[in-house]
Amino acid sequence: MTDPSDRAAFEARLRRIGAERYHDRHPFHALLHSGGCSIDQVRAWVINRYYYQSRIPMKDAAFMSRVEDPALRRAWRSRIEDHDGTEDQPGGIWRWLRLAEGVGLDPDYVASARGVLPATRFAVDAYVRYVRDQPLLAAVASSLTELFAPAIHEQRIAGLLAHYDFANPQTISYFQHRLTEAPRDVAFGLGWVLDHARTAEQQDMAADALTFKTDVLWAQLDALHSAYVAPGRIPPGGWTPGEGLA
């Protein structure tokens, strides 16, 4: 199962999952990137997506807590640094809060995670639990949605700059940074999965994990769309336009 043609076929299978299920195909993103969102819809997205961002370092720490190999932990640790920052350099979470300010939200409100949709919490918390509980191969494979991220970040940067007054290099620096961080992370993760998914069962497990992760991302946008676009029914506890402004 480890010959090069099998490896290439398996990689193609993983990439097909992205082509069919990644959330760049979700109508909310078409709306966002084409300038069709109201400022309140953008704010709702910023508030909810913050919850996802804020849990990523916890997810990565949960992964590292299960890794016995110091070299693998060391390779993974940069993901946490990217999001949490270092003593000298702010990280992705800080940059996301600059976007929050840019769209007129109080960053403390956003960081409090009040107003995050319950469905967002359920999906994101399921992801953190998955990485904590499932086999390491599944945990690494679930990170491979990063394979598809640079394309959506490019579209987003261009779309936001073209269509929204709040968009400028400072407010959207989160996405600019991800353009270099995500490819480095995913090159490592993809190589690791291709090396370790050698049997048909292991390849199925990795494909299932990546599918699961696309579900986690898609469910967040469905919840957002339902609450703030159509039908626009905000569930109890969800952010209401006007709340949390700077």
Place this chain on the structure above:
Amino acid sequence: MTDPSDRAAFEARLRRIGAERYHDRHPFHALLHSGGCSIDQVRAWVINRYYYQSRIPMKDAAFMSRVEDPALRRAWRSRIEDHDGTEDQPGGIWRWLRLAEGVGLDPDYVASARGVLPATRFAVDAYVRYVRDQPLLAAVASSLTELFAPAIHEQRIAGLLAHYDFANPQTISYFQHRLTEAPRDVAFGLGWVLDHARTAEQQDMAADALTFKTDVLWAQLDALHSAYVAPGRIPPGGWTPGEGLA
């Protein structure tokens, strides 16, 4: 409960736990530091203590996986860096394997964790699980055995250099590094515990956690002493002198 005299009394209570229960009082350490250990007894200690060292970054990642505050995660992350190292700098695990080489062991054998006493695994794994499952306050308080570590490291450095041919600045550099790392970590951890253990119940929880951790350390030395000193009954699966030599 937060007045300065209460804070000082609580800190004194924590320090008393160390004075009464820390593993510097264990007879194995007296034997080791006074030059009374055979080289095989030193090797058994190096092999078993490696298992503890190797799980510390996993324990710290388990902690970080539960922390919602980026600043607290950032402050904690240096512990993982200290043990796993960075791209440019080796970490504590690497330095411990230099000690392993210094005492004539094959570092790959030591890193494989074969031959680690089952009782060592049980105690260490219980610590990792504790930090993963218990309230954050208990998790942080369990790290406070570092309060008592510099004194034992000083004794150890002096004792090893005075009594054993294998000891030189290279082979014992692990302990030298801990002299600066541990006080920085514990200053943060102690401040955090003193700030967050404000009720009597919380102070009891923190004291129990520190007591638990002293049990984890003591149990490892009891197992080592039983297997390799007196009565010297190596349990099934435990390292046998002659195995794993370089």
